[in-house]
Amino acid sequence: MPRPPRSFPASAPCCFFAVWLVIGGLAGLDRDEACHLLRRTGFGVHPDDLAAFLPLSREQAVDRLLSEVRTVAATSPPEWATAKVLGAAIALRRETWREIWALPDGEDRNRRAEAQRRVEAVEAGDLRAWWMRELIGTPSPLTERLVLFWHNHFTSQLSVVQDARLMYEQNVLFRRQAAGNVAELLLAIVHDPAMFVYLDGASNVAGHPNENFAREVMELFAIGEGFYSETDVREAARAFTGYRTDPGTGRPVKDEEQHDHERKSILGNKGVFDGDGVIKILLTREERVAVHLSEKLWREFVDDELDAKAVYQLAATLYRNRYELKPLLRVILLSDHFWDRKRRGGLIRSPVDLYVGTVRSLGLTVRDHQALVVLARDAGQFLFEPPNVKGWPGGRAWLGSQGLLIRNEGLAAIRTGLLQRGGEREAGGMMGDPATAKSGAAKSGTAALPGQLDSAVLASLRSQGAAAAASMITLQLPLPPAPPITTSDVDAALAAIHGDLACQLR
Amino acid sequence: MTTSTNVVPVYSRRTTLRLAAAALAAPFVIPALPSAEPKPVTPVATSGRWERRVVLVELRGGNDGLNTVVPIGDRAYYKARPRLAIPEASALRVGQIPFGLHPALAPFQAAWTEGDLAFVHGLGYANPNRSHFRGIDIWNQATDAERLGSDGWLARVLRDSGPPPSDLLAEGIIVGYGSTVAYGGFGPLQGSERVLAFDSPEDLIRRAKILAPAGERSGPPALARLESARDGIIRAATALETLAKRSKIGAGFPNTGFGRQCAQAARLICAEAQVPFYKLTLDGFDTHAGQLDRHRQLLSDLAGGLSALRAACIQAKVWDRVVVATYGEFGRRLAENDSLGTDHGTSSVHAVLGGKVKGGMYGRHPDLTRLQDEDPVFTTDYRCLYQSLASDWWGWKGRFATAAPVRGLGLIRA
Numbered sequence A: 001m002p003r004p005p006r007s008f009p010a011s012a013p014c015c016f017f018a019v020w021l022v023i024g025g026l027a028g029l030d031r032d033e034a035c036h037l038l039r040r041t042g043f044g045v046h047p048d049d050l051a052a053f054l055p056l057s058r059e060q061a062v063d064r065l066l067s068e069v070r071t072v073a074a075t076s077p078p079e080w081a082t083a084k085v086l087g088a089a090i091a092l093r094r095e096t097w098r099e100i101w102a103l104p105d106g107e108d109r110n111r112r113a114e115a116q117r118r119v120e121a122v123e124a125g126d127l128r129a130w131w132m133r134e135l136i137g138t139p140s141p142l143t144e145r146l147v148l149f150w151h152n153h154f155t156s157q158l159s160v161v162q163d164a165r166l167m168y169e170q171n172v173l174f175r176r177q178a179a180g181n182v183a184e185l186l187l188a189i190v191h192d193p194a195m196f197v198y199l200d201g202a203s204n205v206a207g208h209p210n211e212n213f214a215r216e217v218m219e220l221f222a223i224g225e226g227f228y229s230e231t232d233v234r235e236a237a238r239a240f241t242g243y244r245t246d247p248g249t250g251r252p253v254k255d256e257e258q259h260d261h262e263r264k265s266i267l268g269n270k271g272v273f274d275g276d277g278v279i280k281i282l283l284t285r286e287e288r289v290a291v292h293l294s295e296k297l298w299r300e301f302v303d304d305e306l307d308a309k310a311v312y313q314l315a316a317t318l319y320r321n322r323y324e325l326k327p328l329l330r331v332i333l334l335s336d337h338f339w340d341r342k343r344r345g346g347l348i349r350s351p352v353d354l355y356v357g358t359v360r361s362l363g364l365t366v367r368d369h370q371a372l373v374v375l376a377r378d379a380g381q382f383l384f385e386p387p388n389v390k391g392w393p394g395g396r397a398w399l400g401s402q403g404l405l406i407r408n409e410g411l412a413a414i415r416t417g418l419l420q421r422g423g424e425r426e427a428g429g430m431m432g433d434p435a436t437a438k439s440g441a442a443k444s445g446t447a448a449l450p451g452q453l454d455s456a457v458l459a460s461l462r463s464q465g466a467a468a469a470a471s472m473i474t475l476q477l478p479l480p481p482a483p484p485i486t487t488s489d490v491d492a493a494l495a496a497i498h499g500d501l502a503c504q505l506r
Numbered sequence B: 001m002t003t004s005t006n007v008v009p010v011y012s013r014r015t016t017l018r019l020a021a022a023a024l025a026a027p028f029v030i031p032a033l034p035s036a037e038p039k040p041v042t043p044v045a046t047s048g049r050w051e052r053r054v055v056l057v058e059l060r061g062g063n064d065g066l067n068t069v070v071p072i073g074d075r076a077y078y079k080a081r082p083r084l085a086i087p088e089a090s091a092l093r094v095g096q097i098p099f100g101l102h103p104a105l106a107p108f109q110a111a112w113t114e115g116d117l118a119f120v121h122g123l124g125y126a127n128p129n130r131s132h133f134r135g136i137d138i139w140n141q142a143t144d145a146e147r148l149g150s151d152g153w154l155a156r157v158l159r160d161s162g163p164p165p166s167d168l169l170a171e172g173i174i175v176g177y178g179s180t181v182a183y184g185g186f187g188p189l190q191g192s193e194r195v196l197a198f199d200s201p202e203d204l205i206r207r208a209k210i211l212a213p214a215g216e217r218s219g220p221p222a223l224a225r226l227e228s229a230r231d232g233i234i235r236a237a238t239a240l241e242t243l244a245k246r247s248k249i250g251a252g253f254p255n256t257g258f259g260r261q262c263a264q265a266a267r268l269i270c271a272e273a274q275v276p277f278y279k280l281t282l283d284g285f286d287t288h289a290g291q292l293d294r295h296r297q298l299l300s301d302l303a304g305g306l307s308a309l310r311a312a313c314i315q316a317k318v319w320d321r322v323v324v325a326t327y328g329e330f331g332r333r334l335a336e337n338d339s340l341g342t343d344h345g346t347s348s349v350h351a352v353l354g355g356k357v358k359g360g361m362y363g364r365h366p367d368l369t370r371l372q373d374e375d376p377v378f379t380t381d382y383r384c385l386y387q388s389l390a391s392d393w394w395g396w397k398g399r400f401a402t403a404a405p406v407r408g409l410g411l412i413r414a
Helices: A015-024 A031-041 A047-053 A056-068 A083-102 A107-137 A140-154 A164-176 A180-191 A193-198 A210-220 A232-241 A275-285 A288-301 A310-319 A325-334 A351-362 A369-378 A395-399 A403-415 A434-443 A456-462 A466-476 A490-499 B013-025 B044-052 B075-080 B103-113 B132-141 B153-159 B201-210 B222-247 B257-270 B291-315 B382-393
Strands: A243-245 A252-254 A265-267 A269-271 B053-061 B117-124 B172-175 B195-198 B277-283 B323-328 B348-354 B362-365
Touching: A031 A047, A031 A056, A031 A140, A031 A466, A047 A466, A047 B075, A056 A325, A083 A107, A083 A164, A083 A310, A083 B323, A107 A140, A107 A164, A107 A351, A107 A369, A140 A164, A140 A288, A140 A351, A164 A193, A164 A210, A180 A210, A180 A275, A180 A288, A193 A243, A193 B172, A210 A275, A210 A288, A232 A265, A232 A275, A269 A275, A275 A288, A275 A466, A288 A310, A288 A325, A310 A325, A351 A369, A351 A403, A351 A456, A369 A403, A395 A403, A395 B222, A403 A490, A403 B222, A456 A466, A456 A490, A466 A490, B053 B257, B103 B117, B103 B291, B103 B348, B117 B382, B153 B382, B172 B257, B195 B201, B201 B222, B257 B277, B257 B291, B277 B291, B291 B323, B323 B382, B348 B382
Parallel strands: B053 B277, B053 B323, B117 B362, B172 B195, B172 B277
Antiparallel strands: A243 A252, A265 A269, B117 B348, B323 B348
16 A cells, blocks of 8 residues: 655644645544554653644554564663673572671571672662562553563562562563464463563472472463363373472473473373473464453454454454554554444553653653652552552453552653653662652752643643644544533643543553 | 361460460470360441451561561471570560560550450461562452462452442551552552552641642543542542641650551541541561561550551550551571571461450461471461451441351450
C-alpha cells in the first residue's frame, strides 16, 4: 500500500483537524482511531505521536509500531548491571553473604550484614528507577508494554529473589523477546537464574523433586488450570531437576548429577525428558500454550471479556507461525475486535500505564524517578514486585478498595510537580523501598513556576488560547468528559481531566 | 510428623487444676496429652455471621513466642537462653501450669482471669520458610510452604460467605494505611474488592473529597465499574462520617501507633460499623539484637492496646461478637545469638481473645530438645487457628487445602 504523504509539521496541534480532514478521508486514521491505537499499545498519547500516526492507514500504523519494537533498552542500566561482569557479580554477592554468615555471631557480623543490605537496597532502588526511566523515555512504548506483560506473566519478585542483578537479567530477557518468540522465551525461562530462586529450582534435585516450578509452568506459564493432572506436575518436576546457578560463575547450568535421568510420562508422552524436553512437548503436542497466551494477549490489548472463537483463531495464528509474536500482534491489532468502537476506552489502566502515560503524554521532564516508582507502588503496582506468582490480576482489581482514590491522589501529585522536585536519590530502606522518597522529594528544589506544571506540552498549549484545552481533552480522555469540561484554562482543564473517570481508561 | 490431627486444648482453664498435678509430676517434659479427638464444635449458625467481627493483628518481623508465653517449666528453654530467658520468678503466673506470661503482658491479666484469652502453642507448618516476605505470604495465603498462592485467606472465606448485608461498609478495614500498600498489600484480605485502608476514618473522609460525583454518560462496562468504585468510596466515607461523629475514641489506649490503631478499630466496632474484618499491624518484632528492651516495649504495646480494645468492646456490649487473633511470619530461633537477640525461627505461639473465646492454652508446646535446623518442630498447623476463626466463628463451610487435614481448635464457645 502506498505511503501517504507526510508533509505536515509534526508538532502543530492546531493543524490536527486539518490533517484529519485531508488525509483521514483517504487512507489515514481518524483522531479517535489514532489515539485508540496509541493508548492501547503504549502509554498515553503525545501530540507529536498523534501527528505522526494520523496520516497512516491502520496497516501502516500497526506495521510501524511493530517495526519499532526494540530488543534492548534505550536508557543505560545502573552501573552495576553491566553485562560483562554480571555472572561474576552474582557469584560474588553469594560469596559475600557466605563470608558474612561464616563470621562468628556478633557485632562485626551484624555490621557487615547491615552494610551489605544497604548496598542491596540501593541496587534495588536503582533497578526500579532505571526501568521507570526506560518506560518514560523509550521511543517504543509498545516494547515496554510487552516487557511489563512478560514480567507479569513469568513473574518473579525481587523481595524473594533478593539479587537485583538477577531481576535485571530477567528484564533484559523479556525485552530481547518482547515481540520475539514465545517458544524461545519459555525455554529461556527454564534456564533463568531469577526464576531458579523464585520457584525453588535449587532445591529441585533428583530423588527430592520440588514441584514449584513445574506447577507454575503448567498452571500459569504455559498450559492453564484444568488441562493437566497432579501426576503431570510431579513428572515434570523430575524433568526440571538439577537446573541451578553455578556458584562459581553465576551462570545457569544443568547439573547432570542432580538431574533425574529416568523416564517420565507427561500429558501422555513418555520418554527420558529434561526441562527443555518438557517445554518442547507442551509447545508441539499441545495447543493449550498458544490458547493460554492468546487469551492473555487478548486481555492486554482487546477486551477483559474473552471471545472464545476469536481467541482460538489467534492461537492458531501463533501456532502456525511457530510462536513468533509479531504476526500474532499484527493480527490482533488489525482485527475488527480491536477497532470496535464499543470497545474503545474499555480497559482499566494499570497504575504504571496511568502515571507513565500521564508523564509521557504531557512531555513532563521527570527528575525524580523514584517518586514515580513509589506512586505506582502505592496504587498497587510496585515494579519488580508483583504481589505473588500469579502477578497483578489487573482489570477491575486495580480499583479494589480505594484504588481509585489513591490513583487520583497520584495524578494530583504529578500535577503539582512532585516528579520535578528533588532528584534521583540513593534508595533507602528495606529492599530498596523508596518509601522515604516522598518526604525527600518535598524538601529539595522547586517547580518551575508556582502553580504551573513544567511540561513541554502544557507550555505549548498555554500559548494557544481557547481551543488548546479542548484539544488536550481529546488527547487525554478516550471518552467525552462528563460533565463537559468548559474551562479554556489549560491547567484547570488538566485538573478536570484527571478527575474524570475516563482518564482511568484506555 | 505430628501435626494438626492431635491438636487438643491442652490447658483449657477449666481443666487447669486437674492437669497441674501431672505437669508438676513430669517437669520439663511438657505433658503430651493423649491425642484425644477434639470435641466436635457446635457449629455456629451462619445467619449471624455478618454480626461477628474478627480483628487480626500482624506481629510484623516475627515475634519471639518463647519469650511471650514463657515455658517456665522447660529446662531446655533456660539452657538455650542464658541471657535472654525470662526468669521464672518474673514471669506472670497464670495458674498452676508450666507457662508464665512475659511481665509486659500484665494488661492481659484481666482477660486471662475472666477466661476469654487463649494462647495457641507451636503454630507453624512443614518445610518452614525463614524469609520475612515468603513467610508472611504463606501466612496470608494459608498455603503450604511449597505452594505459591495469590489471594488472602480471608478474601477466599468472604467469597463463600453469601451475600453481604446491604449496609456493608467494607469487607475489611486495614487500620494503619502506611503499613499496607507494599509487600503483600492487604495481607489476608488481598484479593477482596471492598477493603478500606486508613489511619483513621477522618483520614479517609478528608481524602475522599477529591472524588466528585459526576454526570451520567454511556460507555464501556469498565466505565460502570469505575463509577461503582467511586460511589463505593464516597458511600463509605459518608457512612464513616456519620459513625465518626457519634463515636469518640475511648480513654485507656496506649499513646503509640499501635494503640491508636486499636482505638480506631474499637471505635468502629463499638459504633456498629458493618465491617466484619479488621487488620492491625504491630511492627518491630525482628529482634536480632538487643531484644530484651525492645521486646518488652512491643509486648506492652500489644497487651495494652488489645486490652483497651477489649475494655471498650465490653463497655459497648459487643465483646461477645468480637474475636481478636495475632499472627506473623515466623517465631524466633530457640537459642539466643551473641547480640542479645534472636534470629529467624519457625513456629510460634499466638493469642486469641474474645467474649466467646474459651480461655486457656491450646496446641502443644514444641519439644525444645528435638530440633530441626536449630528450631523446634511445629506442633500445630497454623491453619488450625484459621479454621477456628473461619469455621467455628464465622461459619465458613470450606476447608483449607493442606497436606494433612486441619480442624478448628475448639476455642470458640458455642
